[in-house]
Amino acid sequence: MRERGTPALPFFYAGTVLLLVLLAACSPNRRIVPSPMRAEAARMGDESLRVRVTFRDAVLPGARVEFRRSPAETVEPPIAAGMTDRDGIAAAEVPPGRYFLMARWTKDGDFSRPVAPGDRFAYFGGNPVFLSPGARREIFLGIEEVLPPPKDEGTETAITGAAGVVSVNGAPAPDVHVFAYLRPDGGFRDMGFAASSPTDRDGGFVLELPPGKYYLLARRRAGGGVAGPLRKGDLFGYFPGNPLAVVQGKVTRIALPATLLKLRNAPVYSSGYSAPASIEGRILDKTGKPVQGVYAALYDNPDLLNRPVFLSDVTGADGKYRLPVPVPGRYYLGARSGYGGSPAPGDLYGRYEGNAEHAVVFKEGDRMEGVEIVVTPVR
Numbered sequence: 001m002r003e004r005g006t007p008a009l010p011f012f013y014a015g016t017v018l019l020l021v022l023l024a025a026c027s028p029n030r031r032i033v034p035s036p037m038r039a040e041a042a043r044m045g046d047e048s049l050r051v052r053v054t055f056r057d058a059v060l061p062g063a064r065v066e067f068r069r070s071p072a073e074t075v076e077p078p079i080a081a082g083m084t085d086r087d088g089i090a091a092a093e094v095p096p097g098r099y100f101l102m103a104r105w106t107k108d109g110d111f112s113r114p115v116a117p118g119d120r121f122a123y124f125g126g127n128p129v130f131l132s133p134g135a136r137r138e139i140f141l142g143i144e145e146v147l148p149p150p151k152d153e154g155t156e157t158a159i160t161g162a163a164g165v166v167s168v169n170g171a172p173a174p175d176v177h178v179f180a181y182l183r184p185d186g187g188f189r190d191m192g193f194a195a196s197s198p199t200d201r202d203g204g205f206v207l208e209l210p211p212g213k214y215y216l217l218a219r220r221r222a223g224g225g226v227a228g229p230l231r232k233g234d235l236f237g238y239f240p241g242n243p244l245a246v247v248q249g250k251v252t253r254i255a256l257p258a259t260l261l262k263l264r265n266a267p268v269y270s271s272g273y274s275a276p277a278s279i280e281g282r283i284l285d286k287t288g289k290p291v292q293g294v295y296a297a298l299y300d301n302p303d304l305l306n307r308p309v310f311l312s313d314v315t316g317a318d319g320k321y322r323l324p325v326p327v328p329g330r331y332y333l334g335a336r337s338g339y340g341g342s343p344a345p346g347d348l349y350g351r352y353e354g355n356a357e358h359a360v361v362f363k364e365g366d367r368m369e370g371v372e373i374v375v376t377p378v379r
Contacts, residue, residue, distance in 0.1 A: 059088025123238030172203030189307030281371035290319025350375035
């Protein structure tokens with residue numbers, strides 16, 4: 001309410017202010033904070049996550065960046081979303097938690113429809129993303145063009161499954177494995193339900209599968225092998241149409257875009273990372289001597305196999321490790337020299353023996369110290 005004696009704004013001035021506000025709201029370069037978080041963002045005065053999207057090494061304006069609880073949640077609204085500005089940056093205030101990061105660019109600006117050929121799509125190779133309270137993080141995300149599926153040449157009619165082409169930068173990607181997963185909840189850290197032979201020189205693959213729904217991913221590791229954290233130089237792709245429905249007696253043909261990773265995308269947190277909880281100690285051999293060149297790992301499964309949820313830096317000569325825990329909860333602690341799948345002969349491997357389940361439970365503010373893990377060679 002206007003105080004008595006205070007002159008009213010001239011009509012033309014008020015109209016000018018309103019016009020400027022509307023123009024600012026429609027600016028394509030405006031960074032978006034989802035409406036449920038606007039009050040919190042205003043209080044904090046900064047964004048917790050900045051995502052820089054590039055397409056073939058050039059920044060990409062007008063891409064929609066989304067943070068979801070699960071890759072399967074494609075119908076429900078994302079937890080947070082934003083459009084990249086002219087510098088290819090989208091910024092949003094995201095609550096602490098575990099998220100899956102994806103990005104889309106559409107040729108017609110319509111994000112309500114499914115991904116189509118000519119659009120661009122990305123699934124972050126370092127998913128899931130963990131955010132602790134007060135954390136600030138910047139992520140670089142390469143996006144790829146979605147190509148039309150290859151024509152059916154009638155060469156796989158005797159099988160049921162999926163076939164198609166893996167591409168990178170619009171060109172065929174040879175020597176890539178395509179993996180099929182039944183569920184997305186684990187973040188695709190294991191070897192999956194099935195895997196194809198390496199793609200041929202034209203990027204082609206055939207993957208025989210029983211009827212059902214599958215999440216298809218593509219990987220090619222620069223250092224060889226099929227397991228381990230994604231590193232610089234690796235190739236990674238996620239089928240934009242996941243989950244893929246496989247029908248009995250039919251081969252579904254797809255185009256699977258992949259991107260060449262320029263940075264290491266693995267859940268590794270160094271000693272300088274601040275988190276709500278942490279655990280530290282030493283990794284020793286059976287004689288009690290420190291072991292160099294291994295790492296401690298927290299898993300979300302009691303078998304302590306496949307890709308860990310959190311991974312320490314490699315130990316030095318003193319055998320010491322420190323593992324920040326961005327999201328408190330129940331985990332299973334181990335240590336090893338290899339990565340992914342079952343330990344191979346000659347690998348150093350051990351589990352936390354503080355209890356029969358090898359489990360550690362973290363609450364907010366917990367700082368576990370002096371936790372030792374003994375490793376021995378696998379025979």
